[in-house]
Each structure stands twice: as C-alpha cells, then as structure tokens.
Amino acid sequence: MSKTSPIEFVRQVRQEVGKVTWPTRKETVITTIMVFVMVFLAALFFTGVDWVIAHAVRLFLELGA
Numbered sequence: 521m522s523k524t525s526p527i528e529f530v531r532q533v534r535q536e537v538g539k540v541t542w543p544t545r546k547e548t549v550i551t552t553i554m555v556f557v558m559v560f561l562a563a564l565f566f567t568g569v570d571w572v573i574a575h576a577v578r579l580f581l582e583l584g585a
C-alpha cells in the first residue's frame with residue numbers, strides 16, 4: 521500500500537465531496553419534522569407501555585400482600 525501525501529489526500533477529499541448529493545432545504549426540513557413526529561410517537565408508546573407494566577406490577581404485588 522503506497523503512502524499518500526497530505527496534499528494528494530486533500531485533493532482526493534475535495535474530489536469526493538464534490539460527488540456528494542446534498543439534500544435541499546425542503547428535504548432537510550421535512551426529514552427533521554418526521555424525526556420529531558416519530559420521537560413524539562415513540563415517547564407516547566413507551567409511556568403507555570410503562571404505565572401498563574407499572575399497574576400490572578402494582579396489582580401483582582398487592583395480591584401477594
């Protein structure tokens with residue numbers, strides 16, 4: 521494996537960055553909103569699951585008392 525000089529490395533990096541297809545502002549905004557919605561739905565889901573498990577454990581412990 522041959523060593524690449526720092527100058528050659530920077531040139532190759534610039535070349536590769538030029539090939540990247542960057543998202544538009546609209547795509548970025550829509551994706552960000554989708555992430556927030558999914559986080560909110562996941563939070564609701566796990567809150568509900570936690571509530572059900574907590575009540576089930578509480579009921580189970582009361583039966584043993």
